[in-house]
Amino acid sequence: MGFDDMDVDTIWMDGEFVDWEDAQIHVLTHGLHYGTGVFEGARCYETERGPAIFRWPEHLDRLYASAAPYEMEIDHEPEELTEATLELIRRQDLSSCYIRPIAFYGYESLGVSPGDCPTRTAIAVWPWGTYLGEDALEEGIDVMVSSWRKHASSQIPTNAKTTGLYVNSLLAGEEARRNGFAEAIVLNKEGHVAEGPGENIFLVRDGDLYTPGLSQSILDGITRETIITLARDLGYTVYDQATISRGELNTADELFFTGSAAEVTPIRRVDNVEIGDGTRGPVTEEIQSKFFEVVERRTDDYDEWFTYA
Ligand SMILES: Cc1ncc(COP(=O)(O)O)c(C=O)c1O
Numbered sequence: 001m002g003f004d005d006m007d008v009d010t011i012w013m014d015g016e017f018v019d020w021e022d023a024q025i026h027v028l029t030h031g032l033h034y035g036t037g038v039f040e041g042a043r044c045y046e047t048e049r050g051p052a053i054f055r056w057p058e059h060l061d062r063l064y065a066s067a068a069p070y071e072m073e074i075d076h077e078p079e080e081l082t083e084a085t086l087e088l089i090r091r092q093d094l095s096s097c098y099i100r101p102i103a104f105y106g107y108e109s110l111g112v113s114p115g116d117c118p119t120r121t122a123i124a125v126w127p128w129g130t131y132l133g134e135d136a137l138e139e140g141i142d143v144m145v146s147s148w149r150k151h152a153s154s155q156i157p158t159n160a161k162t163t164g165l166y167v168n169s170l171l172a173g174e175e176a177r178r179n180g181f182a183e184a185i186v187l188n189k190e191g192h193v194a195e196g197p198g199e200n201i202f203l204v205r206d207g208d209l210y211t212p213g214l215s216q217s218i219l220d221g222i223t224r225e226t227i228i229t230l231a232r233d234l235g236y237t238v239y240d241q242a243t244i245s246r247g248e249l250n251t252a253d254e255l256f257f258t259g260s261a262a263e264v265t266p267i268r269r270v271d272n273v274e275i276g277d278g279t280r281g282p283v284t285e286e287i288q289s290k291f292f293e294v295v296e297r298r299t300d301d302y303d304e305w306f307t308y309a
Contacts, residue, residue, distance in 0.1 A: 003126065008092050012084040012123040015076065017091070023122060030117045031104030035164020038066035039102040041198075041260045042222075044089060044125070044309065046096040047297035051089050051309040053099065054260075054295055056082065058222045063101055066160035072119050074103045081123065082307065088125045089309040098128035098261070104163065131198075131261035132182055137288070140268030140280050141182035141257075143196075145246060146172035150217045152189040158217040169197030183257070185249065185270065188217040193244040199257035199265070200224040203244055204283045206253070213241030223258040226305070230290050236283070254281030256288070263295075264288040 003020075011023035031037040042059040044051045060078045067074055085099055106120040132141055148171045151158065156165065172184035185201060188194040193212055195201055200221040203210045209231050212218050228238050249255065253276050255267040264287060266280040275281075280288070294302050 006126050008094075008124075008126050010088060010091055012088055014121055015080070017084075017087070023124070025120065026107040028110055029104070029107050029120075030110065030114050031106070031120075031163060033110060034105075034112060035162065035167070036070060036072070036114060037102055037104030037163035038063060038070070038072065039100060039161055039163060042099040042101075043128075043260050043263075043295070044094070044097045044099060045295045045297070047306075047308075049297060049308055051095055051097070052297060052306040053085070053089075053309065055222050055226065055305050056085070056307040058225075059099075059101075059260075062161060062220070062222070063103065066157075066162060067103055067119075069157045069160055070105075070114075070162070072103060072105065072114075074121055075119060076121055081121075084123055085125065086307070086309045088123060092125065094125060094127060096127065097125045100124045100126075102163070128261075130263070131259070132257075132265050136182065136265050137263065138280065140266035140278075142180075142269040142272075143183045143185050143267050144176045144179055144181040144271050145249070146175055146184040146186050146197075148172045148175065148184075148186065149191075150186045150188045150194040153215070153217045159214065159220050161219060166197075173197040187246060191246065192216055193246065193249060194218050195221075196257050196259070196262070199259040199262045201244075201267075202227065202256050202258065203242075203248065203252045204254035204256075204281060205248075205251075207236070207283065209236050209238040209283070210242040210244060211238070211240050212244055215241075216243065221259060223260055223263070227258050227264065227287060227291065230294065231287055234286065234290060236287075250275075252276070254284045256284045264291045 040059045105114040105117040108117040176184035257265045
């Protein structure tokens with residue numbers, strides 16, 4: 001569904017609420033040419049206590065942290081971005097939505113050095129369903145190991161959520177879809193499992209969970225950290241600094257992706273090799289159902305993870 005079909009009309013830009021059509025930038029914007037933007041993707045869930053943003057302070061912290069390597073100063077305090085986001089949700093009467101804050105170097109000059117380019121900041125919110133298709137959460141998805149490797153963290157900060165990085169995600173994801181798969185798994189420069197184009201990955205073996213460590217060129221996913229916490233609270237052992245070889249994917253008992261967009265999505269096949277029974281496995285199901293119990297606020301636990309609109 002495109003934006004034109006959605007019932008949203010307001011964007012927050014550089015301190016002002018503007019009409020959706022008026023949220024425009026110049027074609028010589030630095031960020032457009034060199035990928036010098038940093039962004040976030042968060043979800044606001046429908047709950048009995050009204051719309052609730054999941055782990056919003058963590059998303060904001062990561063936004064400012066992503067800007068740091070690029071010496072980008074975001075001219076707005078976190079409180080202002082929070083208030084703007086809550087106001088966008090209330091004004092547009094959204095019960096649930098996706099939230100996209102972005103900061104980028106704007107229009108002034110077009111050397112690679114951003115020089116005096118101002119930092120522009122915007123926030124948009126819109127209704128968004130499941131990321132990898134309606135059946136994905138229950139039935140799982142088929143994925144392929146991409147022929148594209150993830151850039152090494154010695155080449156570009158992979159723990160920063162920078163717009164330019166996503167050309168790699170696009171290449172991997174589109175290659176997978178062209179070949180009939182729903183999504184890709186991307187290996188790092190060393191050939192170890194890194195993550196999906198927009199997801200972290202977990203492997204289940206003999207009842208324990210493994211997920212690639214931060215030194216494997218991954219984004220430090222907020223859902224990843226959430227799942228590590230929930231799984232440990234459920235009594236699982238989680239190895240969160242794992243090095244996972246490509247072959248271990250095929251022999252895993254279960255695999256699943258995590259992400260703000262993908263939530264907890266089971267993987268049932270990798271390169272046409274069935275994982276476990278080729279369906280959502282029992283550990284994935286338990287963790288996934290805990291995740292949805294928490295985000296839909298069917299429990300009072302973990303209330304500190306929510307910002308209510
Ligand atoms: C490359 C990449 N890895 C992992 C993730 C998952 O991170 P999070 O759970 O914070 O959304 C994302 C999504 O933001 C991503 O783009």
